[in-house]
Amino acid sequence: MKRLLMIAWREYLAYVRTRGFWFSLLMLPVGISMIVVAPMITARSTPTPTVAIVDLTDRRLETPIAAALSPIGSNAAPMARIVPPPGGPYAGRADATARLRAFLEGPRTLPDGRRLDAAAILWSSGGGVTIDFWSRDVGNASIQGAINDAVKTAVRNEQLRAQGVDQAKLNAIDAFNPNTRDFSPKAEHSEVKLKDRLPGIAGGAIGYLLWMVVLTGAGMLLNSVMEEKNSRILEILLTSASVPEIMGGKILGVAAVTTTILTFWATIGAVILTARSPELTADVAAFLVANGRWAYFGVYFIGGYLMFATFYVTLGAFCETPRETQTLQGPLMILMSIPLMFMTLAFTHPDATILKVLSWVPLFTPFVMAARAGSQPPLWEIIGTCVMMFSVTALELWVAVPAFRSGALASGRFELRTFVRSLGRR
Amino acid sequence: MTAALVLEGVTKRYGAFTAVNDLSFRAEQGKILGFLGPNGAGKTSTLRMALGLVAPTDGHINVLGETDAARVRHRIGFLPEERGLYRRMTPVAAIAFLARLKGVSADAALRRARDLLAAHGLSAAMNKPIRSLSKGMAQKVQLLSTLAHDPDLVILDEPFSGLDPVNQQSLETLIRGLAERGATVVFSTHVMQHAERLCDHVVLLARGQKVFDGTVKAAQATTPRHLLLEGVFAPGALADLPGLGEMTETPLDGGAVRAVAELRAGAQVQSILRAAFDRNLDISRFELREPTLHDAFIGLTHDGEVHA
Numbered sequence: 001m002k003r004l005l006m007i008a009w010r011e012y013l014a015y016v017r018t019r020g021f022w023f024s025l026l027m028l029p030v031g032i033s034m035i036v037v038a039p040m041i042t043a044r045s046t047p048t049p050t051v052a053i054v055d056l057t058d059r060r061l062e063t064p065i066a067a068a069l070s071p072i073g074s075n076a077a078p079m080a081r082i083v084p085p086p087g088g089p090y091a092g093r094a095d096a097t098a099r100l101r102a103f104l105e106g107p108r109t110l111p112d113g114r115r116l117d118a119a120a121i122l123w124s125s126g127g128g129v130t131i132d133f134w135s136r137d138v139g140n141a142s143i144q145g146a147i148n149d150a151v152k153t154a155v156r157n158e159q160l161r162a163q164g165v166d167q168a169k170l171n172a173i174d175a176f177n178p179n180t181r182d183f184s185p186k187a188e189h190s191e192v193k194l195k196d197r198l199p200g201i202a203g204g205a206i207g208y209l210l211w212m213v214v215l216t217g218a219g220m221l222l223n224s225v226m227e228e229k230n231s232r233i234l235e236i237l238l239t240s241a242s243v244p245e246i247m248g249g250k251i252l253g254v255a256a257v258t259t260t261i262l263t264f265w266a267t268i269g270a271v272i273l274t275a276r277s278p279e280l281t282a283d284v285a286a287f288l289v290a291n292g293r294w295a296y297f298g299v300y301f302i303g304g305y306l307m308f309a310t311f312y313v314t315l316g317a318f319c320e321t322p323r324e325t326q327t328l329q330g331p332l333m334i335l336m337s338i339p340l341m342f343m344t345l346a347f348t349h350p351d352a353t354i355l356k357v358l359s360w361v362p363l364f365t366p367f368v369m370a371a372r373a374g375s376q377p378p379l380w381e382i383i384g385t386c387v388m389m390f391s392v393t394a395l396e397l398w399v400a401v402p403a404f405r406s407g408a409l410a411s412g413r414f415e416l417r418t419f420v421r422s423l424g425r426r
Numbered sequence: 427m428t429a430a431l432v433l434e435g436v437t438k439r440y441g442a443f444t445a446v447n448d449l450s451f452r453a454e455q456g457k458i459l460g461f462l463g464p465n466g467a468g469k470t471s472t473l474r475m476a477l478g479l480v481a482p483t484d485g486h487i488n489v490l491g492e493t494d495a496a497r498v499r500h501r502i503g504f505l506p507e508e509r510g511l512y513r514r515m516t517p518v519a520a521i522a523f524l525a526r527l528k529g530v531s532a533d534a535a536l537r538r539a540r541d542l543l544a545a546h547g548l549s550a551a552m553n554k555p556i557r558s559l560s561k562g563m564a565q566k567v568q569l570l571s572t573l574a575h576d577p578d579l580v581i582l583d584e585p586f587s588g589l590d591p592v593n594q595q596s597l598e599t600l601i602r603g604l605a606e607r608g609a610t611v612v613f614s615t616h617v618m619q620h621a622e623r624l625c626d627h628v629v630l631l632a633r634g635q636k637v638f639d640g641t642v643k644a645a646q647a648t649t650p651r652h653l654l655l656e657g658v659f660a661p662g663a664l665a666d667l668p669g670l671g672e673m674t675e676t677p678l679d680g681g682a683v684r685a686v687a688e689l690r691a692g693a694q695v696q697s698i699l700r701a702a703f704d705r706n707l708d709i710s711r712f713e714l715r716e717p718t719l720h721d722a723f724i725g726l727t728h729d730g731e732v733h734a
Contacts, residue, residue, distance in 0.1 A: 003527055010523055014514065231510025236571075239477050239504040240527035361634065409479060 003241040007249025008256065011224065015257045024216075025261055029268045046142035048078055050110065051143060052085040052103075054096045056123040061154055065120070068150035079120065080143050086110050093123050120147050129155055136327065195283045196302060199374030202287050204346040206297055207371025209262075211343075214304045214366065215336060217258040219329065220313040225316025226325050234317065234408040243401045251309045258305075263419065265319055295369055296382070303389040304366025305397060314400040317407030339364040346371035360391040361383050427487070428455045430579045430610035431476055436485030438471050438634075445471040447634045448485070453579075453612050453627070458605050460621030460642075461614040462723065463631035469614040470507060472631070473583050476612070477504055490579055500529040503577035507584045507614075509568050513557035517543055517567040520556060521574045526576035535574065542570045546596075555677050569597065573604070580604055582613035586620050598624055618719040628719070632727040642719055649717035649725040651689040654700065656711035658682050667701050669693025682710070689714075 015021050051069065053062045062082070071078045086103050090096035100107055103116040110116055118135040129151055133144045157170050182192040228234045237246050274281040288294050319325045338358075345352045350372045358368045359377070365385045369377065431453040436681040438446040446468040463469050475482045475487060478495030490498040511520050520540035526532060543552040546566055551559055556567060565588060572580065573635050582601075586594050603625055604611050615621055621628050621642070628645055629636035638645050650671065655664060661675055671688035678684055689695070695714050702709050717725075 006523070006526055010512075014512070017514065231513070232506050232508045233510055233512060235479070235506045236504065236524065237527070238479055239499060240524060241499075241500065405479070409474065 004245040004249045008252035011253025012256045039162045050083045051079045051080040052119040054085045062149045064154040068146045080250040184322040184350045203373035204371045210370045222312040222316040226319040300366040307393045317404045343371045350375035365389045430455045432488040434486045436482045439483045451629045456608045457626040458611045460625035460628040467631040468634040501578040503580040505572045505582045513690035518552045521571045525572045525574035580611045602644045622719040637726040645722040646717045649722045652715040654713040655685045657709040
């Protein structure tokens, strides 16, 4: 045990002293900050586009269009800034098109020096209105959509007014929005609140987090063992400690590394969440504490980590170069992406049948069961999946000891046949 | 005498391939045993069995009085053939870590690491990352890491490979020092000169089989001595000298000839010299060549065939 702890401590220090560790530690908070900050930076760095509205319909559609493009809320930026149509008056649609194109294509600017970004030419056709929308930026359809909606509403209102409906009534109809209330017998007070949706969201999120942490840790182990085999340190370790001590030490050391990263992330997350919404923090904490969920997640984290760590450590003993580990990780990641595809369901339907089925596949158990935490799986499912998961892990450990030794002492490139044969050494 | 390592009828097979076949030998306590053989002879497999890293297919191994090397791993020091250490660690940390794995306390391990590094001229490098050291220095650090726990049995797999002549010399001194303090040293090599200078006892291995087990002198005695004669004499003139066996003659400048002849068992060198003078042969060089361990090895494994 003493040797196991020594190996674990060395492994832990070896990672903590690398730049990569600190990069991993800061990556998530920086990433989350970027998700929050990036849209604001983008909005500030993008100038508000200018739009010229040429209404050839005599329906005075500029006013509703201007209202549609104006900012919603006092701090928001307008979708577009309406400018007087340059080069007018126009003899007709073709003339307007030709003159406006000159502003949209070339270097010609508006009288105030700005450039024209878009123009909408509205003309009557068959009793209706056609909008010719010209824009420098073909990828942005939002302005066109807003103009289209504004014109549609204005024309509809015009026709309703013609039918005798007064403006006040029209305004009341436009302002109508049903007051939908969400109820569920599963909700704490019948009416569904964010607190009631939290288990599904938190369970799904923790499932993804476990997947990421377990496979990151297992990948670190694979590379660590490969490096030690490559430098022949593994052979020296084998003369100084038993295989279970070496494997256990490495697994524990990397577990400590991932736990450090997770704890840091969780602390940062809790601080940010508390600063923004103390109630939500309290709800998340209550969710984790209720029904011993922290232990539930803990058991699946330990089971999942042990299962994958043991496999990857053993595999690493057969690899001598980073290329070999990368080649092996490719197909394994494809296999491990299967639960990810279905785990999105856990946010909305944590008790979906496919998730229940996948829970019984030992390789997927830890992640899928964590994602299903919100639906409170029955005790028999928890016990059954844990028995399956830990049985597979125990079997793995049993065959891994001679396989690890065999791999550590073997030379040459990785061969699947040799690896499989070594697993059968028991 | 007590043996630190005993192998009895040890065989190791990997599938159909027999790496080591019915091998028996003893490494006596406080002595230096050279484990010799060409590449692929089965040296590394044997050492790994002795260390308990792989189990023999057949036979018995006793290490420091135990049948399971794992029970005495804290008393064994091992240097593998291919070397490497934790590149980001400092020499002092790496040596102390490996010593601690062998049961040395943290304080003692650090102290011992510093003392060893200082004693071998590595004081200035002890706190630098190993990756910044020269190859020779890194190899020295690794060797010291096998000795930091004062092992009773030191097993070195090809310890001289990759070392420059100066470091080879210092390693020879180190090995002698280990034996002087009572440790048993077993080292494998395919360079016979090291074994010749260092070993009390050699075991020669070829194709997984033992071809010799005894002292260096006894190994040399398995090969005939040779006599070198140079002078101006007719080809074949030496053929009837007493005690000479198979002979090769090479013409030299000025009509001289160099003859190298095998000495038959029991042949007296003085008698041969006297007989040559009696026949008025013009001999300018007369030299007895004792067989080297290399000669013995070649003789014992003639063309790779084993002649036990």
